[in-house]
Amino acid sequence: MRSFRTxxxxxxxxxxxxxxxxxTELLSVSLDSPSVVVGSxxxxxxxxxxxxxxxxxxxxxxxxxxxxxxxxxxxxxAGAKSASFTxxxxxxEGMVAGKDTVVTVYGSYGATKSDSFKVVPTVSFDQMxxxxxxxxxxxxxxxxxxxxxxxxxxxxxxxxxxxxxxPVDDQYFIGRLDMSKGAQDDLFQKDTPGMxxxxxxxxxxxxxxxxxxxxxxxxxxxxxxxxxxxxxxxFVRREFLGEARCIVMDVQPTAKAxxxxxxxxxxxxDRNFNIVRFNGIYSGGTRNAYYLHFDSWRLNLQPxxxxxxxxxxxxxxxxxxxxxxxxxxxxxxxxxxxxxPAELNGNDEFxxxxxxxxxxxxxxxxxxxxxxxxxxxxxxxxxAIDHLQKIGLVAPxxxxxxxxxxxxxxxxxxxxxxxxxxxxxxxxxTMPLESFTIGHTIVVSKGLLDVLPDEAxxxxxxxxxxxxxxxxxxxxxxxAFNDRxxxxxxxxxxxxxxxxxxxxxxxxxAKALDLLANSPYKGQLASAGLFLKALQERSVVLTSLISPxxxxxxxNKNAVRMASLSNSAPxxxxxxxxxxxxxxxxxxxxxxxxxNHLAMLNAKPVALLSPSEKMPFEVTPFFPYISYNQPGGxxxxxxxxxx
Amino acid sequence: MMRIAIRISxxxxxxxxxFVVGLASPVLAxxxxxxxxxxxxxxxxxxxSSDVSVGYTFLRMSVPGSSSVNLNGLDVTGRMxxxxxxxxxxxxxxxxxxxxxxxxxxxxxxxxxxxPAFYPVQHHNTxxxxxxxxxxxMVDAAAPGAGTQFYHGWLVRFAYAGGAGVEQAIAGPFAVRxxxxxxxxxxxxxxxxxxxxxxxxxTASLIFRLKNSNRRVVGR
Numbered sequence: 032m033r034s035f036r037t038x039x040x041x042x043x044x045x046x047x048x049x050x051x052x053x054x055t056e057l058l059s060v061s062l063d064s065p066s067v068v069v070g071s072x073x074x075x076x077x078x079x080x081x082x083x084x085x086x087x088x089x090x091x092x093x094x095x096x097x098x099x100x101x102x103x104x105x106x107x108x109a110g111a112k113s114a115s116f117t118x119x120x121x122x123x124e125g126m127v128a129g130k131d132t133v134v135t136v137y138g139s140y141g142a143t144k145s146d147s148f149k150v151v152p153t154v155s156f157d158q159m160x161x162x163x164x165x166x167x168x169x170x171x172x173x174x175x176x177x178x179x180x181x182x183x184x185x186x187x188x189x190x191x192x193x194x195x196x197x198p199v200d201d202q203y204f205i206g207r208l209d210m211s212k213g214a215q216d217d218l219f220q221k222d223t224p225g226m227x228x229x230x231x232x233x234x235x236x237x238x239x240x241x242x243x244x245x246x247x248x249x250x251x252x253x254x255x256x257x258x259x260x261x262x263x264x265x266f267v268r269r270e271f272l273g274e275a276r277c278i279v280m281d282v283q284p285t286a287k288a289x290x291x292x293x294x295x296x297x298x299x300x301d302r303n304f305n306i307v308r309f310n311g312i313y314s315g316g317t318r319n320a321y322y323l324h325f326d327s328w329r330l331n332l333q334p335x336x337x338x339x340x341x342x343x344x345x346x347x348x349x350x351x352x353x354x355x356x357x358x359x360x361x362x363x364x365x366x367x368x369x370x371x372p373a374e375l376n377g378n379d380e381f382x383x384x385x386x387x388x389x390x391x392x393x394x395x396x397x398x399x400x401x402x403x404x405x406x407x408x409x410x411x412x413x414x415a416i417d418h419l420q421k422i423g424l425v426a427p428x429x430x431x432x433x434x435x436x437x438x439x440x441x442x443x444x445x446x447x448x449x450x451x452x453x454x455x456x457x458x459x460x461t462m463p464l465e466s467f468t469i470g471h472t473i474v475v476s477k478g479l480l481d482v483l484p485d486e487a488x489x490x491x492x493x494x495x496x497x498x499x500x501x502x503x504x505x506x507x508x509x510x511a512f513n514d515r516x517x518x519x520x521x522x523x524x525x526x527x528x529x530x531x532x533x534x535x536x537x538x539x540x541a542k543a544l545d546l547l548a549n550s551p552y553k554g555q556l557a558s559a560g561l562f563l564k565a566l567q568e569r570s571v572v573l574t575s576l577i578s579p580x581x582x583x584x585x586x587n588k589n590a591v592r593m594a595s596l597s598n599s600a601p602x603x604x605x606x607x608x609x610x611x612x613x614x615x616x617x618x619x620x621x622x623x624x625x626x627n628h629l630a631m632l633n634a635k636p637v638a639l640l641s642p643s644e645k646m647p648f649e650v651t652p653f654f655p656y657i658s659y660n661q662p663g664g665x666x667x668x669x670x671x672x673x674x
Numbered sequence: 675m676m677r678i679a680i681r682i683s684x685x686x687x688x689x690x691x692x693f694v695v696g697l698a699s700p701v702l703a704x705x706x707x708x709x710x711x712x713x714x715x716x717x718x719x720x721x722x723s724s725d726v727s728v729g730y731t732f733l734r735m736s737v738p739g740s741s742s743v744n745l746n747g748l749d750v751t752g753r754m755x756x757x758x759x760x761x762x763x764x765x766x767x768x769x770x771x772x773x774x775x776x777x778x779x780x781x782x783x784x785x786x787x788x789x790p791a792f793y794p795v796q797h798h799n800t801x802x803x804x805x806x807x808x809x810x811x812m813v814d815a816a817a818p819g820a821g822t823q824f825y826h827g828w829l830v831r832f833a834y835a836g837g838a839g840v841e842q843a844i845a846g847p848f849a850v851r852x853x854x855x856x857x858x859x860x861x862x863x864x865x866x867x868x869x870x871x872x873x874x875x876x877t878a879s880l881i882f883r884l885k886n887s888n889r890r891v892v893g894r
């Protein structure tokens with residue numbers, strides 16, 4: 032009897048496996064590059080519609096067969112849905128001399144799927160330049176349809192007689208980029224300047240240096256009208272930027288080139304000849320209007336789409352005898368994100384409609400007054416977060432948010448707090464240091480996350496916000512009405528204000544200290560105090576970095592959030608390499624400029640060699656790790672360590 | 675007494691004009707800065723540029739009721755460029771002659787003027803400018819009287835000048851400027867009445883460009 036039962040189960044299992052195997056078929060064949068130079072290799076991926084019940088062999092062929100070498104088959108291991116394979120291209124085989132050859136790779140298992148790529152013949156330097164120009168002109172056309180957010184943060188510098196360079200003041204602007212009519216931007220501003228302020232500003236602008244946001248945004252373009260005849264191109268070397276093998280060349284405008292032509296060095300990836308990086312200056316500024324030196328990086332955000340993501344700008348005309356008209360001495364970062372139009376428009380909602388079960392299994396059908404009030408407040412909270420995410424200011428929930436929620440949970444559990452509905456964490460993608468609550472959602476800016484030296488400091492920031500929630504400092508429920516969000520994106524900082532009154536702030540400070548005293552972080556608060564002390568010290572000069580968009584100011588000359596922690600912190604010792612009060616900007620979190628998803632920075636720790644490398648709250652250059660956009664992949668670049 | 679009141683009112687009017695012109699120029703300049711051309715990259719920073727110049731001036735002064743007199747002298751100018759096309763300029767010009775209507779009575783014209791400068795064209799290191807300046811002019815000269823007699827005196831009145839010229843950068847912070855102006859001043863005629871004077875002056879100057887200050891603001 033028992034053996035019969037075993038036999039039945041075995042038959043059933045085999046039948047199910049067979050059925051699964053029968054239903055399993057090839058869903059797609061995808062290649063990681065739309066074209067390669069002959070002699071190079073590329074990767075392909077076969078994807079099944081279901082996870083393979085047992086090893087599945089997908090048959091592969093290429094057409095024309097002589098133009099590419101593909102393995103006869105690729106095995107998708109049991110339990111997996113996809114497998115990768117390598118395609119090699121052979122010089123001379125199956126190719127028409129001097130012309131591109133389109134190769135189609137077919138995969139077959141249950142169904143036959145294919146993808147194609149172009150084999151580009153080996154080109155001379157001159158031909159390569161022509162392709163670069165062609166690609167760049169295509170890029171300019173693409174860029175004119177894109178409307179990313181562009182954020183620029185500038186730190187003006189001073190070098191003392193001991194050659195210590197420190198920021199002496201700073202400036203910040205953020206706006207939505209529109210290149211369709213030249214470099215334009217729609218700046219997000221918190222305050223609407225009054226008539227008198229505009230008049231005073233106008234005169235002060237005319238009598239002092241001014242930084243022009245659209246000039247920084249302009250640096251996404253090498254040349255809006257890129258013509259080969261306007262430049263001299265000189266090959267320098269080949270170099271890897273991350274995994275992208277690049278051709279490095281110097282580019283100089285010819286004598287007849289129009290004003291504003293780029294002069295500097297260009298890195299071109301050698302698969303499709305897209306410009307990955309360019310480093311130099313536009314030529315021909317006037318005695319009043321200056322072009323600045325910049326280092327502009329593009330990332331492969333979508334297949335065959337390289338888009339500007341990081342720009343580092345630096346000028347150091349300290350020498351008063353130099354021939355340059357200005358004596359600007361500063362460094363600045365411009366970051367761009369929010370490219371994905373679907374993310375901005377929310378159109379993906381319509382392409383991924385899922386109809387959930389409409390049967391309520393909870394038993395209770397009605398909503399009581401208390402629950403109704405909670406739901407109403409949660410609605411206001413959700414509306415605000417959804418809107419901020421839609422316009423690209425808040426990151427979609429992901430891994431970084433989970434890290435924050437883990438720290439918040441540590442505080443909640445150890446303090447036996449009961450909070451309903453649950454506390455969530457989100458990241459504001461802007462640089463100014465701030466944190467605030469929207470109902471039960473704690474929002475921390477990316478800039479603040481970046482400069483926090485350790486988990487205890489993060490816990491301190493989160494404890495303050497959790498204090499607001501625990502003390503039931505409520506959200507303004509006017510945000511439960513969706514018409515409150517019918518305003519231009521640029522008005523977001525004006526229309527969405529989550530600032531608390533001073534009494535609430537003090538109460539949250541006191542509550543936070545209680546929460547931390549009962550938490551696992553209570554023995555590590557010296558570093559948090561040191562961070563707050565450094566924050567207050569720098570708040571005098573880095574006024575823009577400390578100025579919040581939507582929450583409360585964390586520090587000023589006379590006060591700092593949770594001052595008792597700051598007061599009990601050890602004294603500063605700039606010379607101690609192991610005393611790091613705050614990190615440079617960009618030290619913690621990496622942003623995908625296409626989807627706005629965040630990931631923790633994957634950087635190896637670097638030992639500091641001198642106190643000048645501490646650079647608390649400071650701007651540093653960008654060195655992203657360039658990788659090709661993989662089908663289904665998310666991470667496209669990782670910053671190399673600043674620390 | 676009346677004459678003193680007229681003089682004072684003239685000087686006050688000049689100062690008011692200089693102030694108004696000085697204020698209006700940055701507004702015009704700011705509007706122009708924001709209109710960057712589409713074909714060339716937008717600049718990332720902008721700032722005023724200032725210079726001082728010293729030069730030789732030749733002035734041909736009309737004497738009411740008589741012929742013209744040639745004067746020679748010194749011109750000192752300070753200028754601040756607000757953007758590519760506009761600037762403000764202050765100009766002090768002193769030109770004298772050893773005799774006006776005959777020796778030994780010399781004369782001079784001293785003017786302090788200020789106002790906007792406009793740069794319509796710039797090509798490499800050369801640029802053309804036009805300017806309108808207003809302020810006060812002091813004329814020390816002689817007016818013909820009866821027969822061979824003449825009266826000597828001086829007068830401070832509102833004065834203005836309009837002209838154009840060319841600047842050429844030489845090397846480093848140095849450039850040269852050559853320009854001509856129509857200069858309107860006032861002086862007495864033989865009856866003692868104040869009459870306008872139509873003067874023309876030509877100036878050749880050496881320009882020294884100053885470094886900017888470090889003050890910075892964010893603009894749009």
